Amino acid sequence: MADRETQRAAVIAAVERVADRMTAEKTYLTELDSAIGDADHGANMARGFEAVREKIADADADADPGDLVKTVGVTLISEVGGASGPLYGGSIMSASTELADGITAESSVAFAEAYLAKVKDRGGAELGAKTMVDALTPAVHTYKKSIETDDLPPLEALAKAVDAAERGVNYTVPLRAQKGRASYLGWRSVGHQDPGATSTLFIMEELLATAEE
Amino acid sequence: MADRETQRAAVIAAVERVADRMTAEKTYLTELDSAIGDADHGANMARGFEAVREKIADADADADPGDLVKTVGVTLISEVGGASGPLYGGSIMSASTELADGITAESSVAFAEAYLAKVKDRGGAELGAKTMVDALTPAVHTYKKSIETDDLPPLEALAKAVDAAERGVNYTVPLRAQKGRASYLGWRSVGHQDPGATSTLFIMEELLATAEE
Amino acid sequence: MKKLINEPGDVVDEMLDGMVAAYPDRLRRLDGNEVLVRSDAPVAGKVGIVSGGGSGHEPTHAGYIGDGMLDGAAAGEIFTSPTADQLDAMIQACDAGEGVLCVVKNYEGDVMNFDTAGEMAGMEDVDVEQVVVNDDVAVEDSLYTSGRRGVCGTILVHKVAGAKAAEGADLAEVKRVAEKVIDNVGTMGMALTSCVTPEKGEPTFDLGEDEIELGIGIHGEPGTERTDVMSADEITDHLTQNVLDDLDLDAGQEVVTIVNGMGGTPLSELFVVNRRLQQLMHDHGLETYDAWVGDYMTSLDMMGCSITVCAVDDELKDLLDAPADTPALKV
Amino acid sequence: MKKLINEPGDVVDEMLDGMVAAYPDRLRRLDGNEVLVRSDAPVAGKVGIVSGGGSGHEPTHAGYIGDGMLDGAAAGEIFTSPTADQLDAMIQACDAGEGVLCVVKNYEGDVMNFDTAGEMAGMEDVDVEQVVVNDDVAVEDSLYTSGRRGVCGTILVHKVAGAKAAEGADLAEVKRVAEKVIDNVGTMGMALTSCVTPEKGEPTFDLGEDEIELGIGIHGEPGTERTDVMSADEITDHLTQNVLDDLDLDAGQEVVTIVNGMGGTPLSELFVVNRRLQQLMHDHGLETYDAWVGDYMTSLDMMGCSITVCAVDDELKDLLDAPADTPALKV
Ligand SMILES: Nc1ncnc2c1ncn2[C@@H]1O[C@H](COP(=O)(O)OP(=O)(O)O)[C@@H](O)[C@H]1O
Ligand SMILES: Nc1ncnc2c1ncn2[C@@H]1O[C@H](COP(=O)(O)OP(=O)(O)O)[C@@H](O)[C@H]1O
Ligand SMILES: [Mg+2]
Ligand SMILES: [Mg+2]
Ligand SMILES: [Mg+2]
Ligand SMILES: [Mg+2]
Structure with a gap:
């Protein structure tokens, strides 16, 4: 892929983009969380990524790209709280070890797989439980297949993954929640879009936009 | 005036009318008390006179008319509370002694004067303090003059007194309150009609209607 | 309006029963009255401290009944001071012969009804004293208003008077400390x-x-x-x-x-x-x-x-x- | 919306300072954390009892800090469970060597963050146990939901565990009585x-x-x-x-x-x-x-x-x- 400096710059650019996006979507995500949760997902994500933006700006100039990604995770853990804090933060932190030797097509697949595994492990949600897992799983599957089987360039693979995540987000609407606060609503959760799946899609969209630049 | 039985019947009829009226005006009186008080004058008056209605229905068949009036006062004291309970109830109770020998034109003037004096004594409000005293004073003055100086029949005197009370009620609107809860509002009380003056007028209107029957 | 009530006219009555149900060892309701007193009232050898006023201020008043504070509290209708006969019943139930201090908030209704009740209890030979709390600085205190209202400072008066009475002080002493709070x-x-x-x-x-x-x-x-x-x-x-x-x-x-x-x-x-x-x-x-x-x-x-x-x-x-x-x- | 606040993002921070200002002898804020602990924490010879979760439930959680109840409480953002590092700091500040019981309400966020904090504190040789309160009968408790929520019954768990710890019981005993409440x-x-x-x-x-x-x-x-x-x-x-x-x-x-x-x-x-x-x-x-x-x-x-x-x-x-x-x- 690109050299270390380009990789570092890409991580920083992605962080900026995601932070902008979360702040812009704060009200919308909170709106989604009001319907089936406790009206804080937007505030949680915006607070978390604004903190990440600051931390990354202060990061050591010779930190590896993988270290930067780890910082993203650690910062989210200590700033977000709630369910999304450990799920996003903990999983990014733990998956970041896959990027120790730099960000390549292969290592990005490994990162994605490790990240998905950690989210499922931490949260215990299976597919169809109406959580972020529903957006994440098709995205990771699609990305892996596009790179490893179809030999597509990472940018195209990522575009397909975003597309898959979007289907996952839409898929959460008609489901009954089985995990997260939405599960307390029982059948009343049907017909609403999952906030965490939605923020997962937004992050991926920003990763794609960063890659396209 | 009329015989003892007619007097008794008149008191009972008046109580019925006043109770009906207070219940009908409950919302309106409370509305007035919301603007410059604590939104309970309608409930207080309706509760009080509904209790009076019951008490009078149970009253001894050979109670004097004056005793019946005393019962009205005692019942209001023990049912209304607030400022209006002691003012209405205590003053009626104490003035009822003027009716010991029956209800005549003269004794009704004496009752009215004693009632006004007691209200002023208990509450300490002068004219123009934006209270029931502002409706009561012109009504009592007019009644006394109509009977004692102009020799009008009681029915006509009462009609003039009602008219005077109405002017008193209207007079309360532009005044700044100096007594009662409305006084807490300072200048903000200006422009609102006093609830107690209004209920005083309503009672007098019903006394007039009873007398007309 | 949505409220956790049954009929609006029953709120005070049901609230009082619900309080007694919560504190059966502490509180007793005077028969046929909207008055709660300590279950052991009157407390021998102690000046009684009573308060009361309209309901709607909970935990005021009855929430402060107990050792070191009030002996009784009368609950009027919502925002309407209790009637004199209820106040009289309360004063008498809280008098152990040492007299009773009435802590009154400065509203005309409260003052007039407590005045009457004091006279009634006085006729039964109860030694009754009254303090009038008027801590609300928002209201101008002048001859041309009904004076400052009694509001949250009343709780401190309850506390101080109750503590003094618990020490065994006489009525005049209890009244003195209550007035010290009011002045400050x-x-x-x-x-x-x-x-x-x-x-x-x-x-x-x-x-x-x-x-x-x-x-x-x-x-x-x-x-x-x-x-x-x-x-x-x-x-x-x-x-x-x-x-x-x-x-x-x-x-x-x-x-x-x-x-x-x-x-x-x-x-x-x-x-x-x-x-x-x-x-x-x-x-x-x-x-x-x-x-x-x-x-x-x-x-x-x-x-x-x-x-x-x-x-x-x-x-x-x-x-x-x-x-x-x-x-x-x-x- | 009208609220008695300054900036929405400052409510938790300012509330905690306002609590310490109200109870300076009882409560202490951990430097740089949204955590309150007893001013004398850790209490020698006693198992520590800690709780925490999102803010907005006051007096839960910090209102229950004191003799016979909690040693520490972590305050997340409004309705957002605290982060694992805050919980870890709290656990360590409340450990006097006898171990710490974490009273957790069954929300995925709380459970995940407390789990992580327990691991972190465990690495520092703190003996950490956890009980998860799930008293909300409105939610079906099945493999296909995240289980019943922890709600008001938690206060009884705090009370019972705190009392047992105050007796000097060991961590296992304290945990046992906490679970007895949860079961009932x-x-x-x-x-x-x-x-x-x-x-x-x-x-x-x-x-x-x-x-x-x-x-x-x-x-x-x-x-x-x-x-x-x-x-x-x-x-x-x-x-x-x-x-x-x-x-x-x-x-x-x-x-x-x-x-x-x-x-x-x-x-x-x-x-x-x-x-x-x-x-x-x-x-x-x-x-x-x-x-x-x-x-x-x-x-x-x-x-x-x-x-x-x-x-x-x-x-x-x-x-x-x-x-x-x-x-x-x-x-
Ligand atoms: N057990 C779980 N597994 C996977 N995702 C989960 C789980 N619980 C919650 N989530 C995700 O977290 C999102 C809610 O995040 P957020 O509102 O920030 O936290 P909280 O639910 O604590 O308020 C949900 O929309 C869902 O996607
Ligand atoms: N000191 C007073 N003198 C004469 N009338 C008064 C006095 N205080 C109050 N009132 C009358 O009582 C009315 C209010 O009665 P009400 O609402 O039933 O009692 P409260 O003020 O205790 O809520 C006022 O509108 C006024 O006419
Ligand atoms: Mg949420
Ligand atoms: Mg009123
Ligand atoms: Mg009132
Ligand atoms: Mg939350």
């Missing part, structure tokens, strides 16, 4: 929203989304002034300044402060107010001996708060620190 | 209105003037069912029946009951509910050992209540009666 306390309140009484079922006054009321009492009556919304710090500054202007304390004076919730205010917000209040005490060179934060004297579901400052000397500090064991306050 | 307690709540979070500034859910929500939690999340308005008695019947169906108690069983206000409910209404609740206990042949009424575990300014029933044996009765000295609960 000031309060001012504000509302973000009006309350809704069960009978009316709608807000007593309408407040716009950008407006607040300053100088409210505790009966849902509108305040002395309506202003634009302000931040918690600005509101705290305003209320505190008015109270301190009234009290005119010397630097170094020890004080007890109360941030009182009006009933619908989250406790978290009261602590936000207390943070600023204590900064102000410090800035004014006043020493906070104790800071109370909570719902002590409410207006049903009103959102808002009041701030009370009371200058204390060693005697008042001791009496405030003396034990109290009531449903709403334990020391 | 059930709660169900309802809302007349939604709460308004400072960040969102509008009701989390819209309820019509004729509608109420049954089976709500304590985070402003909508309930399990929306129905027409009911009277206080009907609501009490419904909530109580669901709790009793779940607990399935024998006649003659002694219980402790809680009528808990959601924050915006006047205390008078909670007593109206308690009146009916105690009639129901009687009708079901249950013996109320103690009846609590008040705001213990709130949802900001939400109007509504929850009803908790806990079956108690002699051991639990003794622990509930043991002394506690905290800002919000004194026994």
Whole structure:
């Protein structure tokens, strides 16, 4: 892929983009969380990524790209709280070890797989439980297949993954929640879009936009 | 005036009318008390006179008319509370002694004067303090003059007194309150009609209607 | 209007039964009255301390019945002072022969009904004294108004008088310390929203989304002034300044402060107010001996708060620190 | 939205400072953390009891810090569980070498963050145990949900675990009694209105003037069912029946009951509910050992209540009666 400096710059650019996006979507995500949760997902994500933006700006100039990604995770853990804090933060932190030797097509697949595994492990949600897992799983599957089987360039693979995540987000609407606060609503959760799946899609969209630049 | 039985019947009829009226005006009186008080004058008056209605229905068949009036006062004291309970109830109770020998034109003037004096004594409000005293004073003055100086029949005197009370009620609107809860509002009380003056007028209107029957 | 009630006219009656059901060992309801007393009233050898007024201020009044505070509390209809005969029944039930102190809040209705009750009980040879609390600095105290209202400072009067009575002091002594509090306390309140009484079922006054009321009492009556919304710090500054202007304390004076919730205010917000209040005490060179934060004297579901400052000397500090064991306050 | 706050993002921070300003002798804030601990933490020779979760439930959690209850409480953002590093700091500050019991309410966020914190503190050789409270009977407890929520019954767990720790019991014993409460307690709540979070500034859910929500939690999340308005008695019947169906108690069983206000409910209404609740206990042949009424575990300014029933044996009765000295609960 690109050299270390380009990789570092890409991580920083992605962080900026995601932070902008979360702040812009704060009200919308909170709106989604009001319907089936406790009206804080937007505030949680915006607070978390604004903190990440600051931390990354202060990061050591010779930190590896993988270290930067780890910082993203650690910062989210200590700033977000709630369910999304450990799920996003903990999983990014733990998956970041896959990027120790730099960000390549292969290592990005490994990162994605490790990240998905950690989210499922931490949260215990299976597919169809109406959580972020529903957006994440098709995205990771699609990305892996596009790179490893179809030999597509990472940018195209990522575009397909975003597309898959979007289907996952839409898929959460008609489901009954089985995990997260939405599960307390029982059948009343049907017909609403999952906030965490939605923020997962937004992050991926920003990763794609960063890659396209 | 009329015989003892007619007097008794008149008191009972008046109580019925006043109770009906207070219940009908409950919302309106409370509305007035919301603007410059604590939104309970309608409930207080309706509760009080509904209790009076019951008490009078149970009253001894050979109670004097004056005793019946005393019962009205005692019942209001023990049912209304607030400022209006002691003012209405205590003053009626104490003035009822003027009716010991029956209800005549003269004794009704004496009752009215004693009632006004007691209200002023208990509450300490002068004219123009934006209270029931502002409706009561012109009504009592007019009644006394109509009977004692102009020799009008009681029915006509009462009609003039009602008219005077109405002017008193209207007079309360532009005044700044100096007594009662409305006084807490300072200048903000200006422009609102006093609830107690209004209920005083309503009672007098019903006394007039009873007398007309 | 949505409320956790059955019939609006039954709220006070059912509330009192529900209180007795919660504290059967502590509270007893006087037969046929809307009056609660200590289950062991009258307490031999002790001056009785009673209070009362309209309902809607819970835990005031009955929540403060117990060792070291009140012997009895009369509950009028919502925001309507109790009738004289109920007050009389309460006074008599709380007299063990040492006399009874009535703690009255300065409202004409309360004062008139307590006056009458005092006369009635006096005819039964009960030694009755009265103190009238008028701590609300928002109302001008002049011959041309009905005077300052009694509001949250009343709780401190209950506490101090109750503690003195528990020591075995006589009626005159108990009255003296109650009046010492009254002379040294000031309060001012504000509302973000009006309350809704069960009978009316709608807000007593309408407040716009950008407006607040300053100088409210505790009966849902509108305040002395309506202003634009302000931040918690600005509101705290305003209320505190008015109270301190009234009290005119010397630097170094020890004080007890109360941030009182009006009933619908989250406790978290009261602590936000207390943070600023204590900064102000410090800035004014006043020493906070104790800071109370909570719902002590409410207006049903009103959102808002009041701030009370009371200058204390060693005697008042001791009496405030003396034990109290009531449903709403334990020391 | 009108609130007694400054900036929405500062509420938790300023609330914590305001609490310390109210109880400077009792509470201490951990530097740079949104964590309060007893001023004398860690208490030598005693197992530490800690709790925590999102803010907005005041007096939960920090209001229960003190002798006989909690040693520390972590305050997340409003309705957002605290981060693992804050919880870790709290656990370490409350460990005097006897270990720490974490009282966790069953929300995925709380559980995940406490799990991580437990691992972190474990690495520093702190003996950490956890109990997860899940008393909300409104939520089906199955493999296909995230399980029942932890709500107001948590207060009883704090009380019992705190009392046992104060006796000097070891961590295993403290955990055992905490679990005894968890096994014997059930709660169900309802809302007349939604709460308004400072960040969102509008009701989390819209309820019509004729509608109420049954089976709500304590985070402003909508309930399990929306129905027409009911009277206080009907609501009490419904909530109580669901709790009793779940607990399935024998006649003659002694219980402790809680009528808990959601924050915006006047205390008078909670007593109206308690009146009916105690009639129901009687009708079901249950013996109320103690009846609590008040705001213990709130949802900001939400109007509504929850009803908790806990079956108690002699051991639990003794622990509930043991002394506690905290800002919000004194026994
Ligand atoms: N057990 C879980 N597994 C996977 N995702 C979950 C789980 N619980 C919650 N989530 C995700 O977290 C989102 C909610 O995040 P957020 O609102 O920030 O936290 P909280 O639920 O603690 O308020 C949900 O929309 C869902 O996608
Ligand atoms: N001191 C007073 N003297 C004469 N009338 C008074 C006085 N105080 C109050 N009132 C009358 O009582 C009325 C209010 O009665 P009500 O609302 O029933 O009692 P409260 O003020 O205790 O709520 C006022 O409108 C006024 O007319
Ligand atoms: Mg949420
Ligand atoms: Mg009134
Ligand atoms: Mg009144
Ligand atoms: Mg949350």
